[in-house]
Amino acid sequence: MHRKILPLTLAVLMIFALAGCGQDVVATVNGEKITGAELSQRVDEAKASMEKQGVDFSGDKGQTLTESLRKQTLDEMINNKLFLQEARKSGKLTKEQVQDKINIFKLQFTSTEEYNQFLAQIKMSEEDIAYILNMQDQVAKDIPPVSEDDVKKYYDENKEQFTHPEQLQVRHILFFVDDGSKGYPVQHTDAEARQMAEDVITQLKQGKDFAALAAEKSEDSGSKNNGGLYTFSAGDAVQEFADAASALSPGQFTQTPVKTEYGYHVIKMEKKIAAGQYPFEEIEQRLTEQLNQQAVSDKFSSMMQEAKNNAKITNKLTAKEGDTSKQ
Known part of the structure; x- marks a missing residue:
């Protein structure tokens, strides 16, 4: 993503x-x-x-x-x-x-x-x-290298730069749909990618751990190494992904694959984060x-x-x- x-x-x-x-x-x-x-x-x-x-x-x-x-x-x-x-x-x-x-x-x-x-x-x-x-x-x-004191000073003097709107924190598993023309690292037909996503949903219903499945199966290199974790604000994600995630409550996952321009996703809601300021430690x-x-x-x-x-x-x-x- x-x-x-x-x-x-x-x-x-x-x-x-x-x-x-x-x-x-x-x-x-x-x-x-x-x-x-x-x-x-x-x-x-x-x-x-x-x-x-x-x-x-x-x-x-x-x-x-x-x-x-x-x-x-x-x-x-x-x-x-x-x-x-x-x-x-x-x-x-x-x-x-x-x-x-x-x-x-x-x-x-x-x-x-x-x-x-x-x-x-x-x-x-x-x-x-x-x-x-x-x-x-x-x-x-x-x-x-800059010192920790310098970093903290910059943070304190520029706090307006470190605010965020409401965010959604989810985990997701992606299977690309690509006939070779998009340049994605993995190519699947639409039917193949959808079936792979459906297989993951079946495993989740059987009690498999979402983060472990994401690390094992997701093709999104940007999130698979942290268990598919992805935090985003309105406008940061493609509409189909954002709509599907917004409809979930914490702990729920999508019961059918979510189709976007990238391919098919399985999404799990972790938590909704209220608008505010990023803590310095974060x-x-x-x-x-x-x-x-x-x-x-x-x-x-x-x-x-x-x-x-x-x-x-x-x-x-x-x-x-x-x-x-x-x-």
Whole structure:
């Protein structure tokens, strides 16, 4: 039903798409070239995505929009190139070190297929990813972790950020319905998934433990490891799931499978949580991770600003040359 928030490294990597080749150079970053073919590929991909959202690139307005998109995209590519250059300065990695970092990075993905799709999307080599990971490690190593007192102080000064509306806490077991076109980690026909859900309901009626069945059978990687536990507010879950859960009393489970866009669910109500404020103890770990990550992100921003100030960049679309701070 929900996925873990991806860490800083993965979020940073999502902005990359440095592929293609060509002879015409549209920009250089400290001597490294960005070609017209690379830029055109990136722009075409961005236009295709925007057109799916209803953006019209026809006529004079479309041409103006395309030119603006080219300039914006090239700026992003320049920044990405500079970022990779800085990553390469973080220390030479052996082939074994590259592979070790990639092996750890892959653990963030539910399958090899999902990882390969990610690589295809960002169009980076595993070696580039490893150097970015290495730079993050170097930055994080130099930043002291936030103290418990600092975390508590942030909580006390920003209590309005830690309130929640009424919530439902449920356990659920999911069986995907997918003919292979959705990219889910497991594929079942509609009939197969429904039958699997019905079999679980039969076992529950026989007295089997819901959490144990969720850990054993659920295909939702985001909740199966904690017995299918899922806490949500109105609007956080798909409507069919929310409606079925809301109709239950604590301790009850759905007597028939619940169909959603994901597949078939079996749901058990644990408790209804009144609107209020999250206790510090409940969010301390998450808030600590957030503040530590923010410290690393701030350091990254500072490093990149310094790199931009010292970089030698040419950009033929803006016909300017010099420090990025002057562009």
